[in-house]
Amino acid sequence: MNTALVTGATSGIGQAVAEVLIARGYRVIGTSRNTSSVADPIPGVEYRDLDLTVPESIKAFVDGIADIEVDVLINNAGESQCGPLEELPIEAVTRLFQLNVFGAIELTQAVLPGMRERGSGKIVMIGSMLASFPLAYRSSYAATKAAIKGFATAARYELKPFGIDITTVEPGSIATGLSARRTKYCGPHSPYLRDFTTVISQLDAKEAVGITAERVALTVLEAIEDKKTLPIYAVGSNAPAVFLAKRLLPRSVLEAFTARAYGLPSKRAAH
Ligand SMILES: NC(=O)c1ccc[n+]([C@@H]2O[C@H](COP(=O)([O-])OP(=O)(O)OC[C@H]3O[C@@H](n4cnc5c(N)ncnc54)[C@H](OP(=O)(O)O)[C@@H]3O)[C@@H](O)[C@H]2O)c1
Structure with missing residues (x-):
């Protein structure tokens, strides 16, 4: 039986991925910051504690899976952050990179030696379409998702000769309730407040009518089981049409259209 490790398996996309993998016959290890309070545990998933912002927690988790x-590793856990670049507290940006990027890279480094020795393995980074289509007030988040994609896309060449596939799944707007958990940094008197509010309310509305986490989980399964793993799998937010437009339109046109x-x-x- 293949063993899959899914970070952030207690809600949204991670929970749906864990469910799909259990149904597919995988042994699934799912993580949560607090396994004693998992609201809706999936039968068969082995839950383990992991807080990717706490170095001791990462070390204890890695020791525990030695x-x-x-x-299969699915680097899914993540925070959704927003705010004008000028006002993002650097501590918040640091936390975001620790969770969305460095933690995922540390886990990837922990599983790679075993995969290399066995000559097989699959690693999926859960990125975001915001890495391919960055948006105002999502700079820090888009940067983390671009970073994780950069690691994966570059490392494909290193890992392929050892039988290991690494790829990125880029979801668009997915109805997971993430909007309510989004961390927001925009002061009440900020010169950006009006535009920030306009953009974030549109994002929240798109998320509310987004595709389901289960649909994304099927794309993750495709990424794991494809014989020829692609560098990127995009799903939701009309991804095929939007990526086609990116290929066809001049950048300035795309930027003006997005704005x-x-x-x-x-x-x-001036303010
Ligand atoms: N929803 C969307 O529209 C969307 C779009 C594009 C990309 N994504 C990406 O997809 C992934 C999942 O998003 P989602 O919407 O499913 O989010 P979600 O429902 O908020 O789930 C996030 C998961 O991450 C875990 N987590 C949060 N902080 C953590 C930490 N410090 N250490 C370890 N685990 C932590 C949570 O587990 P515990 O609370 O149990 O610890 C939870 O299971 C994220 O990487 C997100 O950026 C989502």
């Missing part, structure tokens, strides 16, 4: 042959679609002005009076 004897397990991990065949207009989110109600962003091209100029504001």
Whole structure:
């Protein structure tokens, strides 16, 4: 039986991935910051504690899986952060990179030696379409998702000769309730407040009518089981049409279109 490790398996996409993998016959190790309070445990999933922002927690978790042959790693756990670049507290940006990037890289490094020795393995980074289509007030988040994709896309060349596939799944807007958990940094008197509110309310509305986490989980399964793993799998938010537009349209046109679609002005009076 193949063993899969899914970070952040207690809600949204991670929970749906764990469920799909159990149904597919995998042994699934799922993580949570607090396994004693998992609201809706999936039968068969082995829950383990892991807080990717706490170095001691990562070390204890990695030590705890040392004897397990991990065949599949899904780096899913993440925080959704928003705010004008000017006002993002550097501590918050640091936490975001620790969770969305460095923690995932540390786990990847922990499972790679075993995969290399066995000559097989699959690693999936859960990125975001915001890495391919960055948006105002999502700079830190888009940067973490671009970073994780960069690690994966570059390492494909290193890992392929050892029989290991690494890829990125880029979800668009997915109805997981993530909007309610999004961390927001925009002061009440911020010169950006109006545009920030316009953009984030549109994002929240898109998330509410987004595709399901289960649909994303099927794409993750495809990424794991494809004979020829692609570098990127995008799902949701009309991904095929949007990526086609990116290939066909000049960058300046795409940028102007995005700004207009989110109600962003091209100029504001000095403030
Ligand atoms: N929803 C979307 O529209 C969307 C779109 C694009 C990409 N994504 C990405 O997809 C992934 C999952 O998103 P989601 O919408 O399913 O989010 P979610 O429902 O909020 O789930 C996040 C998961 O991450 C875990 N987690 C949170 N903080 C953690 C920490 N410090 N250490 C370890 N685990 C932590 C949570 O587990 P515990 O609370 O149990 O610890 C939870 O299971 C994220 O990487 C997100 O950026 C989501």
